[in-house]
Amino acid sequence: MTVRIGVIGTGAIGRDHARRIEKVLQGGRIVALSDVNAASAEAVRADIAPDARVFASGEELIAAPEVDAVLVTSWGATHEQYVLAALKAGKPCFCEKPLATTAEGAKRIVDAEVALGSRLVQVGFMRRYDAGYVALKKVVDSEIGAPLMVHAAHRNPTVPEQYVTPMAIHDTLIHEIDVLRWLLNDEYVSAQVVFPRVSSHSHSQLRDPQIILLETKKGVRIDVEVFVNCRYGYDIQCQVVGEEGLANLPEPMSIVMRKDARQQNAILTDWKDRFIASYDVELQDFLKAAANGTASGPSSWDGYVAAISSDACVKAQETGEIVPISLPERPALYN
Structure with missing residues (x-):
């Protein structure tokens, strides 16, 4: 099965992921693009995915029947809304880090996925694939x-x-x-x-x-x-x-x-060169799972835990104190 992918956010990382799916990896095809800068999406279509359709918004892209799965590579503050929209549509979603810009936002994604009863989100922590x-x-x-x-x-x-x-x-x-x-x-x-x-x-x-x-x-x-x-x-x-x-x-x-x-x-000297192969492996893993209507790899729960932990580290920066990190009980979906 070829998974039809929509990419939301066609900046440097979105463009590079689109290139991987179209030129390097197996099992995926870019059929839709969206960016707040329409010219950026049009440029990716012209250079990488000439058959893709450009949508005015990420929500319209997610709702499109020709899109099987979604890549969220937009500005970090928009990740939560697009991942939640993908979950509502029941479509597998790869989201670059951060899953959300607050722990509360990440928790809303975890809650939505748990309510759905199925893992659909993979977070872009590529080092696990290095x-x-x-x-x-x-x-x-x-x-x-x-x-x-x-x-x-x-x-x-x-x-x-x-x-x-x-x-x-x-x-x-x-x-x-x-x-x-x-x-x-x-x-x-x-x-x-x-x-x-x-x-x-x-x-x-x-x-x-x-x-x-x-x-x-x-x-x-x-x-x-x-x-x-x-x-x-x-x-x-x-x-x-x-x-x-x-x-x-x-x-x-x-x-x-x-x-x-x-x-x-x-x-x-460039982080993209240091981990270039891991990006290929993580996206191939996403395509394999998405073909079965699910997700694998780093989960929404991992994104949520990372948000809680990073917030504690920032508080430790600000106070100079040892800051406790307390996690809620892990939902069974992520065990």
Whole structure:
């Protein structure tokens, strides 16, 4: 079966996902496009999906009978309304993170999906599909004993002026918040944020770097360095220390050279290059499930938990205190 896809939001990520579905992956076809900037949707139609129909609104696209499933890649503040509309229409929906911009909004999506009684939403936490993280999880589950500590880092070479301190949580740490829960099969119980000396490459509205300290229900202690002006490249690190050994996230493949009396290898500078293959795998997973009228992968519940956890981390930024993280009971639909 070929799943007929409608894409809401044709900016950089929406355009790239449309390209994947049309040019790279199997089992999907772009039949509908919508964007607040109609010219953007028209450009994607001209360049990638010439047979697609352009709709004036996301709601009209979702309601169209020729659309089997929906990709929500629009501005984050619009995600909730489109995901809820897709659920009301009974159509599988892939939603880029965040699922909603508030925990309350994410909870409304969870409630709607539970009332429907069927999983239809996949959230775009692509790191669960990265080959390195998949390999690391296999080792953590079977080789190094019970995890005791995690040391992680999320570094960007630079960020624009509009990037401010809370975005280090909502836009950057959000990936670690999800992938470390999955990696450890555990839940967070508290968060604390500490600030080292501020980098001279930061600006007045951004305290950078920062260190987020998380504690899990099983007692694992996690420290994540977020440093978004590190200058040298895009660098994702993760080390899990277990009772019997430790395991590191593998580095992206690169050639080590000996030249000019130096040994060196290239470091990526663009996050899209670091995780490009994982986007292919996650969307192929979505297409496979959508062909059966359902969804797999990171769920609405995972999006909701990420929102609760990130809100706690922002509160910890603001107060300097250890902030408890309390989760409601997980609905049976997500067990």
